[in-house]
Structures are given as structure tokens and as C-alpha cells.
Amino acid sequence: xxxxxxxxxxxxxxxxxxxxxxxxxxxxxxxxxxxxxxxxxxxxxxxxxxxxxxxxxxxxxxxxxxxxxxxxxxxxxxxxxxxxxxxxxxxxxxxxxxxxxxxxxxxxxxxxxxxxxxxxxxxxxxxxxxxxxxxxxxxxxxxxxxxxxxxxxxxxxxxxxxxxxxxxxxxxxxxxxxxxxxxxxxxxxxxxxxxxxxxxxxxxxxxxxxxxxxxxxxxxxxxxxxxxxxxxxxxxxxxxxxxxxxxxxxxxxxxxxxxxxxxxxxxxxxxxxxxxxxxxxxxxxxxxxxxxxxxxxxxxxxxxxxxxxxxxxxxxxxxxxxxxxxxxxxxxxxxxxxxxxxxxxxxxxxxxxxxxxxxxxxxxxxxxxxxxxxxxxxxxxxxxxxxxxxxxxxxxxxxxxxxxxxxxxxxxxxxxxxxxxxxxxxxxxxxxxxxxxxxxxxxxxxxxxxxxxxxxx
Amino acid sequence: xxxxxxxxxxxxxxxxxxxxxxxxxxxxxxxxxxxxxxxxxxxxxxxxxxxxxxxxxxxxxxxxxxxxxxxxxxxxxxxxxxxxxxxxxxxxxxxxxxxxxxxxxxxxxxxxxxxxxxxxxxxxxxxxxxxxxxxxxxxxxxxxxxxxxxxxxxxxxxxxxxxxxxxxxxxxxxxxxxxxxxxxxxxxxxxxxxxxxxxxxxxxxxxxxxxxxxxxxxxxxxxxxxxxxxxxxxxxxxxxxxxxxxxxxxxxxxxxxxxxxxxxxxxxxxxxxxxxxxxxxxxxxxxxxxxxxxxxxxxxxxxxxxxxxxxxxxxxxxxxxxxxxxxxxxxxxxxxxxxxxxxxxxxxxxxxxxxxxxxxxxxxxxxxxxxxxxxxxxxxxxxxxxxxxxxxxxxxxxxxxxxxxxxxxxxxxxxxxxxxxxxxxxxxxxxxxxxxxxxxxxxxxxxxxxxxxxxxx
Numbered sequence: 001x002x003x004x005x006x007x008x009x010x011x012x013x014x015x016x017x018x019x020x021x022x023x024x025x026x027x028x029x030x031x032x033x034x035x036x037x038x039x040x041x042x043x044x045x046x047x048x049x050x051x052x053x054x055x056x057x058x059x060x061x062x063x064x065x066x067x068x069x070x071x072x073x074x075x076x077x078x079x080x081x082x083x084x085x086x087x088x089x090x091x092x093x094x095x096x097x098x099x100x101x102x103x104x105x106x107x108x109x110x111x112x113x114x115x116x117x118x119x120x121x122x123x124x125x126x127x128x129x130x131x132x133x134x135x136x137x138x139x140x141x142x143x144x145x146x147x148x149x150x151x152x153x154x155x156x157x158x159x160x161x162x163x164x165x166x167x168x169x170x171x172x173x174x175x176x177x178x179x180x181x182x183x184x185x186x187x188x189x190x191x192x193x194x195x196x197x198x199x200x201x202x203x204x205x206x207x208x209x210x211x212x213x214x215x216x217x218x219x220x221x222x223x224x225x226x227x228x229x230x231x232x233x234x235x236x237x238x239x240x241x242x243x244x245x246x247x248x249x250x251x252x253x254x255x256x257x258x259x260x261x262x263x264x265x266x267x268x269x270x271x272x273x274x275x276x277x278x279x280x281x282x283x284x285x286x287x288x289x290x291x292x293x294x295x296x297x298x299x300x301x302x303x304x305x306x307x308x309x310x311x312x313x314x315x316x317x318x319x320x321x322x323x324x325x326x327x328x329x330x331x332x333x334x335x336x337x338x339x340x341x342x343x344x345x346x347x348x349x350x351x352x353x354x355x356x357x358x359x360x361x362x363x364x365x366x367x368x369x370x371x372x373x374x375x376x377x378x379x380x381x382x383x384x385x386x387x388x389x390x391x392x393x394x395x396x397x398x399x400x401x402x403x404x405x406x407x408x409x410x411x412x413x414x415x416x417x418x419x420x421x422x423x424x425x426x427x428x429x430x431x432x433x434x435x436x437x438x439x440x441x442x443x444x445x446x447x448x449x450x451x452x453x454x455x456x457x
Numbered sequence: 458x459x460x461x462x463x464x465x466x467x468x469x470x471x472x473x474x475x476x477x478x479x480x481x482x483x484x485x486x487x488x489x490x491x492x493x494x495x496x497x498x499x500x501x502x503x504x505x506x507x508x509x510x511x512x513x514x515x516x517x518x519x520x521x522x523x524x525x526x527x528x529x530x531x532x533x534x535x536x537x538x539x540x541x542x543x544x545x546x547x548x549x550x551x552x553x554x555x556x557x558x559x560x561x562x563x564x565x566x567x568x569x570x571x572x573x574x575x576x577x578x579x580x581x582x583x584x585x586x587x588x589x590x591x592x593x594x595x596x597x598x599x600x601x602x603x604x605x606x607x608x609x610x611x612x613x614x615x616x617x618x619x620x621x622x623x624x625x626x627x628x629x630x631x632x633x634x635x636x637x638x639x640x641x642x643x644x645x646x647x648x649x650x651x652x653x654x655x656x657x658x659x660x661x662x663x664x665x666x667x668x669x670x671x672x673x674x675x676x677x678x679x680x681x682x683x684x685x686x687x688x689x690x691x692x693x694x695x696x697x698x699x700x701x702x703x704x705x706x707x708x709x710x711x712x713x714x715x716x717x718x719x720x721x722x723x724x725x726x727x728x729x730x731x732x733x734x735x736x737x738x739x740x741x742x743x744x745x746x747x748x749x750x751x752x753x754x755x756x757x758x759x760x761x762x763x764x765x766x767x768x769x770x771x772x773x774x775x776x777x778x779x780x781x782x783x784x785x786x787x788x789x790x791x792x793x794x795x796x797x798x799x800x801x802x803x804x805x806x807x808x809x810x811x812x813x814x815x816x817x818x819x820x821x822x823x824x825x826x827x828x829x830x831x832x833x834x835x836x837x838x839x840x841x842x843x844x845x846x847x848x849x850x851x852x853x854x855x856x857x858x859x860x861x862x863x864x865x866x867x868x869x870x871x872x873x874x875x876x877x878x879x880x881x882x883x884x885x886x887x888x889x890x891x892x893x894x895x896x897x898x899x900x901x902x903x904x905x906x907x908x909x910x911x912x913x914x
Contacts, residue, residue, distance in 0.1 A: 016638035020512065045505035049637035052509035055477065180506035181473035 012036065012046050019053040027066040034070035037176075038169045044176055051173070051182040059187035064229060065236040067187070071195035072237075074169030078116060078145060078201045083152065086292040087114040090284050091197055092208040093189075093226070094126040095215055096364035097251030100208065101129050101159060102265035103273075103281040104288060106317035109156030110308045113292040116152060116200045117159045118166070122373040122381065125214070125364030127261065130161050131373070135259040135339055135383030139327030155320035166199045186226040194233050204240040204291025206284050207231070211440060212249030214360025220245065220440055227443045235445035240291045242298075245440040246280055250358040250393045253277035257372045257386015257407070259338040266332050269315040276392075276438050282306060283439055298442075339384035341407035345418050349397045351427040358393055359424040366420040370408045385409055387421060394432055469493065469503050476510040484523040491527035494633075495626045501633055508630070508639040516644035521686060522693040524644070528652035529694075531626030535573060535602055535658045540609065543749040544571040547741050548654050549665040550646075550683070551583040552672055553821035554708030557665065558586050558616060559722035560730075560738040561745060563774035566613030567765045570749040573609060573657045574616045575623070579830040579838065582671070582821030584718065587618050588830070592716040592796055592840030596784030612777035623656045643683040651690050661697040661748025663741050664688070668897060669706030671817025677702065677897055684900045692902035697748045699755075702897040703737055707815040707850045710734035714829045714843015714864070716795040723789050726772040733849075733895050739763060740896055755899075796841035798864035800871055804879045806854045811888040814850055816881040823877040827865045842866055844878065851889055 010032045019025060025033075033050060036042030059067065080087055090104050105115045119141075122128030130141045143151065143160040151158040162171070170192050177183050197205050207230055210216070211223035227243035234241030253274045255264040267273045268281060286295070286302030295301035308314045315332065322329040331337045367373055371382035388405045391397055404421050408414035467489045476482060490507060493499030516524065537544055547561050562572045576598075579585030587598045600608065600617040608615040619628075627649050634640050654662050664687050667673070668680035684700035691698030703709075710731045712721040724730045725738060743752070743759030752758035765771040772789065779786040788794045824830055828839035845862045848854055861878050865871035 013636055013638050016509075020509065020638050043636075044500070044502035045633060046637055048502035048506040049509040049639060052473075052477065052506040053513065053638070056510065056513040176502060179470055179500075180503055181470050181477050181510070182506060 012042050016046060016050045016053060019050060019057055022057050024060050025063055025066075030063060030066040031070045034067065034074055034169050038074045038172055047173070048176055048180045048182070051177060051180060051188065054188060055182050055185040061229070061232055061236070064187045064190055065233050067191040068194045068198070068233050069237060071167055071169040071173070071191055072198050075167055075199070076145070076165040077199045078148070078166070080114065080116060080149070080152070080201050082149070083114045085112055085114050085156075086204065087116060087200070087202040088204040088206070088288045088292040089115060089117050089197060089200055089202045090206045090208060090288060091193060093193075093210050093216055095210040095248040095252060096126060096360050096367075097253050097256045097261065098127065098210070099132065099253065099255075099261040099265040099277070100281050100284055102132070102262065102318065103268050103314070104285040105157040105159060106269065106321060107281075107285040107305045107308050107314040108288045108292065109321070110313040110317045111289050111292070111294045111304060113156065113288065113294060114152055115157035116148060116202065117157065118162055118196065118200060119159055120162070123377065125361045125368060125373070127256070127258070127364070127367070127373055128381075129159060131381045131383070132258045132261050133159060135262055136322055136327040136331055137337065139322060140325050143325070151321070151324040154324045155317060157317065157321050158325065159321070162196070167196050170195055186222070186229055189226060190229045190233055194230055198234070198237060198239060202239070204288070205234060206287040206291065207241065207243040208280075208284055209243050209245050210248035211245055212247050212360060212436070213357075214251065214364055215248035224441060224443065231443050231445050241445060242287045242291060243443040244283055244287065245443065247436050247438050247440060248360060249436050250360050251363055251389060252280065254389045254392070255386060256363055256367045256389070258381065258383040259340070260386040260388065260407070262331070263335045263338060266315070266318070266335065269309060269318055271309055279438055341384040341386075341409050343408050343411065343414055345406050345408070345414055346402055347404040347406065347418060347422045347425070349391075349399060349401045349403050349425070349427055351397070352399045353397060353427045353429045354431040355391050355393050355395045355397060356426040356428045356432050358389070359426070362420050362424040363387070366406075366417040366424070369420065370406075370413050370417045371410070382409055391425075394435060397427060469499050473503060473507045473510060476507060476514055479514050481517050482520055482523075487520060487523040488527045491524065491531055491626050495531045495629055504630070505633055505637045505639070508634060508637060508645065511645060512639050512642040518686070518689055518693070521644045521647055522690050524648040525651045525655070525690050526694060528624055528626040528630070528648055529655050532624055532656070533602070533622040534656045535605070535623070537571065537573060537606070537609070537658050539606070540571045542569055542571050542613075543661065544573060544657070544659040545661040545663070545745045545749040546572060546574050546654060546657055546659045547663045547665060547745060548650060550650075550667050550673060552667040552705040552709060553583060553817050553824075554710050554713045554718065555584065555667070555705075556589065556710065556712075556718040556722040556734070557738050557741055559589070559719065559775065560725050560771070561742040562614040562616060563726065563778060564738070564742040564762045564765050564771045565745045565749065566778070567770040567774045568746050568749070568751045568761060570613065570745065570751060571609055572614035573605060573659065574614065575619055575653065575657060576616055577619070580834065582818045582825060582830070584713070584715070584821070584824070584830055585838075586616060588838045588840070589715045589718050590616060590784075592719055593779055593784040593788055594794065596779060597782050600782070608778070608781040611781045612774060614774060614778050615782065616778070619653070624653050627652055643679070643686055646683060647686045647690055651687055655691070655694060655696060659696065661745070662691055663744040663748065664698065664700040665737075665741055666700050666702050667705035668702055669704050669817060669893070670814075671708065671821055672705035681898060681900065688900050688902050698902060699744045699748060700900040701740055701744065702900065704893050704895050704897060705817060706893050707817050708820055708846060709737065711846045711849070712843060713820055713824045713846070715838065715840040716797070717843040717845065717864070719788070720792045720795060723772070723775070723792065726766060726775055728766055736895055798841040798843075798866050800865050800868065802863050802865070802871055802875050803859055804861040804863065804875060804882070806848075806856060806858045806860050806882070806884055808854070808884040809856045810854060810884045810886045812848050812850050812852050812854060813883040813885045813889050815846070816883070819877050819881040820844070823874040823881070826877065827863075827870045827874045828867070839866055848882075851892060854884055
């Protein structure tokens with residue numbers, strides 16, 4: 001077995017050994033790994049050994065920034081220099097019922113910002129932004145960089161899928177991490193997320209880092225660690241970054257699925273959304289407007305965002321975006337045009353009392369089981385299935401009260417999903433002793449946000 | 458990227474994650490990895506990630522034994538059931554000037570034991586047993602299992618190279634470890650050594666674990682850890698195992714090379730070898746005779762070994778073995794028939810005083826540089842080059858005294874090698890404050906050596 005090396009001066013095995021022994025890699029050693037992995041010159045088994053050493057030894061902040069930078073420059077980056085307005089984006093670490101993108105992107109664009117949002121598909125128990133959008137008839141998420149620019153020119157915001165040209169290093173490395181048990185590293189997660197987001201060439205980024213039973217980071221301290229790492233990495237690369245640590249211990253809003261979540265996002269843009277969803281959307285949008293210098297503070301941004309919902313301007317933007325991306329914008333006013341499931345069933349409470357908790361990951365799994373998400377990357381997604389939660393944590397319940405309605409297309413999948421949801425609800429006599437806040441923490445960088453990039457361009 | 462699994466019930470990625478998180482793998486999980494690696498069903502990148510997790514998290518004793526057992530059974534094992542005599546072997550972790558195999562194998566065979574010794578080639582700064590033997594004209598180390606049996610029938614001992622049928626898992630895994638920075642793990646080293654030795658189907662094994670500047674384990678505590686692990690692993694598998702931790706802070710004996718080492722081993726079998734080499738050979742042979750039940754204790758074994766040298770029976774066995782393996786046994790009495798180098802040069806002392814230390818790894822490197830060893834696996838070895846140390850650690854020296862004679866075949870390699878040897882000697886006014894013992898420790902298993910194998914056969 002021969003190990004080829006991407007650059008003559010650096011031996012891959014020496015870099016692996018250095019990390020194995022807890023040393024700090026230089027920028028050129030990290031570039032060597034990323035370049036060699038992407039080009040295929042360094043075999044996967046060497047990258048896999050390095051990834052495991054990185055998971056177990058950790059990376060320093062400087063290494064994490066260097067990794068992010070090397071990955072970011074592994075392919076093309078967007079050229080949005082034609083836009084004089086500030087460019088911002090929002091990224092979520094993933095959860096159940098998270099449809100904030102469809103609300104905050106239009107708000108920011110309505111305020112005059114440019115939002116070149118590149119999103120992902122659902123995997124595991126979480127839904128995918130692109131899957132949800134594709135429940136809108138005709139909506140096209142597979143845009144080239146040039147088509148993205150056309151959409152941004154017409155309406156200021158777009159939500160598209162990853163292109164093959166952007167950050168090829170992450171695609172390669174993520175696939176390898178997925179099968180080598182090296183996903184769960186805050187440093188590698190940070191580099192993966194930040195390299196993709198910074199390849200959008202944005203000025204500011206708001207991170208929605210989820211925590212709770214439906215999040216990847218179950219514990220708030222893990223979420224905070226990742227959030228701090230991402231904020232610091234962004235700041236090191238000269239970007240303004242804010243992280244909002246938000247609750248994902250129960251689904252966000254009342255719907256989980258694809259078409260049902262679009263419907264709820266539209267309701268929120270119309271001022272008729274559920275309280276928790278609205279609150280988080282205003283927080284995220286407020287931060288975006290602040291980072292995009294449309295407001296003097298996040299609080300001012302929040303007020304501006306509220307106004308843009310009230311005036312209908314944000315909803316109008318969403319319509320424009322759907323049209324610009326080839327979709328049928330009439331679904332905004334005629335939600336009956338969205339895909340509907342053939343069957344529905346109901347989960348009712350046997351008990352009287354209060355909802356103590358809703359096992360959030362299980363609710364996500366129930367939706368995936370009905371076809372609303374993916375168990376494997378190749379799976380197709382059913383846009384019509386999903387569920388509506390009528391009771392959420394803390395709500396009082398009478399015996400016989402409706403807890404949840406389930407929409408499904410195949411009988412053999414509906415009943416098991418219903419059972420899972422039923423078991424996800426925990427009802428007790430008294431209200432929950434502790435109520436979890438929706439916003440756990442907000443993490444910002446140091447006051448002077450602008451620092452030089454780690455790479456000369 | 459798809460991860461195939463060798464057995465349906467166990468997912469490779471779950472096994473990797475379990476070790477990553479510090480868990481203990483079951484025997485069937487370890488068998489899954491070894492089987493999948495050997496067959497190629499599990500891709501190298503998954504094995505590499507697991508190896509790195511194993512290096513950083515360690516393996517328990519049970520895991521190490523299970524790994525050894527699974528590797529041992531990855532191919533054929535020798536069938537030596539035709540021999541009623543006990544079968545023993547000796548294995549060294551590698552050093553400089555280590556020629557004990559050529560002394561102890563004939564001694565054990567002369568005492569009536571069977572010694573089916575499977576050895577390796579030199580790599581790095583250490584010499585290889587097979588390379589040294591091949592300096593004897595005609596000596597054939599590439600024997601099949603059947604040919605090995607023929608040699609054992611005729612003279613009781615044989616020293617041959619690894620066959621393709623024995624322990625294929627180790628060949629595969631070692632090549633991967635070499636390029637993924639996962640060599641340096643006592644548990645993986647233990648499994649690699651013990652699986653190969655136990656595939657010889659021996660009853661007893663004496664391990665010569667080297668420590669000092671010329672050993673892989675520089676520190677005595679690392680050598681002791683590896684030794685204990687190997688003894689325990691062997692005992693768990695029902696074998697009698699003893700480890701001798703011996704000094705490798707300076708070369709063993711006075712010669713380093715190939716032909717020169719054979720010559721020194723022959724001298725030792727004739728009772729005219731250097732004191733340290735003889736002492737270690739008697740210790741190792743004494744333990745072999747004890748484990749092979751030819752002596753009631755290792756000390757008794759040592760006496761027996763000494764007698765077999767004195768009587769000339771051990772030397773006669775070595776002659777028989779050379780002949781049985783196709784070599785010219787007349788070299789034993791006519792060492793001038795061994796390959797000789799064209800040139801020689803001398804290293805003399807500029808100072809008066811005592812040899813404080815000889816940097817042992819450097820002496821090994823000097824020999825490799827002249828062509829006496831391998832920098833890469835593909836390199837050919839020059840049997841004629843080498844060196845003779847006239848002064849060793851602790852010896853008094855006068856200015857102008859000869860320290861070392863160097864034998865070489867190419868002028869551009871001779872001078873740099875001479876310089877390295879010159880710099881390897883450290884001379885000071887006073888004798889060294891601390892003298893290192895030749896035998897640091899002897900590690901044996903629990904009194905009742907016989908335990909059931911971890912695998913039912």
C-alpha cells in the first residue's frame with residue numbers, strides 16, 4: 001500500500017501522527033490534507049485516520065479556522081460583487097418543524113438585503129429546507145450560480161441547493177465522515193458549516209444552533225461550544241457572525257412535514273403564525289437586519305422585521321421568490337393547491353393534566369416513517385404527509401382532547417407513526433416544573449468584528 | 458460513498474463509533490472487523506478510522522486477545538501435530554546487532570524441541586533475521602508449510618519467512634497502519650506479533666522485548682507494558698509465554714550487519730562469542746527449554762543450554778539446519794566463504810576516557826546507509842557490509858584507540874556511515890555513572906499457565 005502525497009514537502013503520515021499525538025497542525029499542513037483529499041491524491045484511508053484523530057484530539061481554534069478556509073477555497077465561491085447591498089444569511093443546525101428560512105429570508109430581502117441562501121435536504125429525523133420548498137408546485141432549487149444571481153437581482157433572496165462547484169472538499173469529507181464515525185466533532189461540524197456559508201461571500205451570518213431532544217446537540221453546553229466555535233471562526237475570517245441558541249426540545253411551531261410547514265410559514269408571514277415560531281423568526285430576522293446594517297441593534301431589527309410582516313412586504317417577497325424560482329406563487333393564497341395526503345388520523349389524550357414534554361426526535365422520526373423525510377440519502381420524500389400538533393409542552397389537556405392530527409398516504413405507515421407520536425407525548429397531573437426558554441442564549445463575537453482573513457486573496 | 462458490511466447484523470460504523478467513545482468491543486464485533494478487512498468487504502477507510510480510535514482509546518485485554526485470535530484465524534495455521542515433541546519459539550521486537558535466533562533455535566532443537574521460527578526482514582534501523590541468513594550461500598528462507606515440516610523432521614528447527622497463507626489479516630492491517638500513523642499502539646503491536654507467533658501452533662513462546670536507544674520501545678516502562686500485554690494475551694489463548702526485557706541501548710554483541718552477524722553467532726555457538734550476546738542467548742534459550750519442559754526451571758534450562766554449546770551439539774544443529782534449508786554449512790568452519798566487503802575504514806578515539814554511551818539507533822542507521830538494511834521495503838540488502846565495535850559502553854579508551862571497523866562496498870556510502878558511527882560514540886573522563894543491566898526484567902504469566910482458548914476449535 002503506497003501513500004501518495006499532495007505536496008512534496010509534507011508527508012501525510014507525519015501530519016496524521018502529529019494530530020494523533022495532540023500537536024497543532026500548521027495552515028499548510030491542513031491545506032495539504034484538504035487539497036489532497038479533494039483531488040484524490042491522498043487516499044481516503046489516510047483522511048479517515050486523520051479525521052478520527054481530529055475527533056479524539058480536537059482542533060485548536062486556529063486549526064478550525066484554517067480547515068474552514070482551506071475547504072472554502074477548495075472550489076469556486078459565489079461572486080456577488082454586482083450587489084451593492086449587504087449580503088446576509090441564516091443557517092440552522094437542524095431540527096423538527098423548523099421553517100424559519102421561509103420567513104426570515106423574505107423579511108431580510110424586503111429590508112433591502114441580499115440573501116443567497118444555500119440549503120440542504122433532510123436526513124435522519126430532521127426535515128430539509130429544500131424538500132419543503134419542493135412541495136410548492138414547480139419550485140426549482142437546482143439553480144446554477146448564474147441563475148441564482150438572476151433570482152437575487154429580481155427579488156433579493158433565493159433558497160437553492162448546494163452546487164457542485166462550491167466547497168467540493170466538504171462533499172468529499174462529509175461522505176467519508178458519515179461512514180467512519182467522525183461526524184460528531186464540533187470542530188469538523190464548524191468547518192463543514194462555515195466553509196459552505198462563507199463560500200456564499202456574505203457579510204453577515206446568523207446561526208440558529210438548536211438544542212434539546214430534537215437537536216443534534218442535545219445538551220445546551222454542547223450547542224454553546226459549537227456556537228462559540230462558529231462565531232469565532234467566522235470572525236477570524238472577517239465576517240460578522242451571531243449565534244442564537246434556540247430550543248428544540250419540542251417541534252417548532254405546530255406543523256411537521258413538508259407542505260404543512262410551507263403553509264405554516266405563509267401563515268406566519270401573514271401575521272397568523274404560532275407564537276414560538278414568530279418569536280424565533282423575529283429574533284433571527286432582527287439579527288440579520290442588524291448584521292446587514294439595516295438596524296442599529298438586533299432589537300431595532302426585530303421591530304423592523306415585525307413591521308415588514310405587518311405591511312405585507314415580507315409576504316410579497318416570498319411570492320416573488322417562488323415565482324423567480326419557477327414555483328406557483330398562488331399557493332400563498334390558495335394553500336389547498338399544496339399536496340394533500342389521502343388519510344388522516346388523530347391522537348387523543350387518555351389523561352387529564354398537562355403536557356410535560358414531547359419527545360421531539362421521535363416526532364421527527366414519525367414523519368420520516370410516513371415518507372416525509374429520508375432514512376437514506378437516495379430516498380424520495382412525500383411532500384403531502386406530516387402532522388399538526390394541537391397541544392404543546394405546558395398546555396393543559398382534558399381527557400379526550402385532540403393532541404395531534406396525522407396526515408399519511410399509506411395505511412401501513414400511518415398507524416406505526418401514530419403510535420410513535422402517541423408515545424412521544426408525556427402527560428402528567430401538574431404543569432412542567434421547569435419551562436425551557438425558546439431562546440437559550442445569544443452568542444456574538446468581540447465588539448470589533450472585522451478582522452483580516454486568514455488567507456491573502 | 459457506501460459502506461458495505463461483512464456481516465448483516467453488525468454495522469461497521471457503529472463499531473467504529475463504539476471504540477471512538479471508549480467502549481469495549483465484543484468478540485463478534487472484532488471478528489467482523491478482521492474478517493471484513495481481510496476479505497476487502499470493509500473498505501480501508503473504515504478500518505483506518507477504527508485503527509486510529511483503537512490507538513487513541515486503547516483496547517482492553519479482552520479486546521486485544523479477541524483481535525489476536527481473529528487475526529490468527531484469518532488464514533491457515535501450521536499443522537505440526539505430527540511432532541510429539543513440544544514446540545517453542547522466540548520472538549524479538551527488533552534491535553541492532555540482534556543475532557540470538559541463530560544461537561537459541563539450534564540450542565532448543567539440540568535439546569529435542571521443535572522450533573518452527575517464522576521471522577521477518579529488516580526495516581528501519583533494525584536488521585532482519587532473514588536478511589542475515591541469506592548471507593549464507595544458498596540458504597533458502599522462502600519455504601512452504603510442507604517444506605518447513607520436512608526441515609523440522611530432519612533437524613528440529615527452521616527459520617523461514619512469512620507465508621502468504623498465515624495470518625493474511627496482519628499483512629493487510631500492517632500495511633494500512635504503516636501509512637495511517639497507527640503503528641505505535643502496544644495493543645495493535647501485541648495482536649500483530651502474537652497472531653503470527655500463535656499461528657505456528659507452538660506450545661511456548663519466549664519474547665525478547667528490547668528497550669533503549671536502539672529499540673522501538675525506548676522507555677523500559679513502554680517495553681514492560683507491551684511485554685505484559687503479550688504475556689497475558691498468550692496466556693489467555695492457552696500458551697505458555699515468558700517475556701525477557703533486554704537492553705538495546707547499545708548494539709548487542711560486537712557486530713552489526715548480515716554476514717558479520719552470522720559469523721558472530723557461529724562464534725557464540727562455538728563458545729567464543731562476546732559476553733553480552735552469550736548471556737542473553739543463554740537466558741532466552743533457558744526460558745525456551747523451561748517452557749518446552751526440558752528443564753524444571755529457566756535456570757536449569759540455562760545450564761542445559763550452556764552444556765549444549767560446550768558439547769558442540771548446538772553448533773551441529775545449526776549446521777544441520779543450514780544444510781536442510783539449502784545453504785552451504787561449510788561457512789560455519791570457513792567464515793571466509795561468507796560475503797566480504799571491498800573496503801574497510803576505522804573509527805578511532807580522539808579522546809582518552811570511557812565510553813559513556815553508543816547511540817544505538819544511529820549505529821543501525823549507519824549500517825542501513827551502507828546497504829546493510831532497508832530504507833524501503835523494496836530495497837535490496839548488501840550482505841557483506843557492516844561493522845565491528847571494538848569498544849562498548851563502559852570500556853576505557855586511550856587516545857588513538859580503535860573504536861569501530863566499518864566494512865563497505867561503495868566509497869560514497871562508507872564515509873557518511875563512518876561519520877555517523879563516530880558521532881554515535883560518547884567518550885567522557887569518568888566511567889558511566891549508571892550501568893544498564895542487560896536483562897531488565899522477566900515477565901511471566903500467572904503460575905497456572907494453561908487456560909482455555911478464547912475460541913472453541
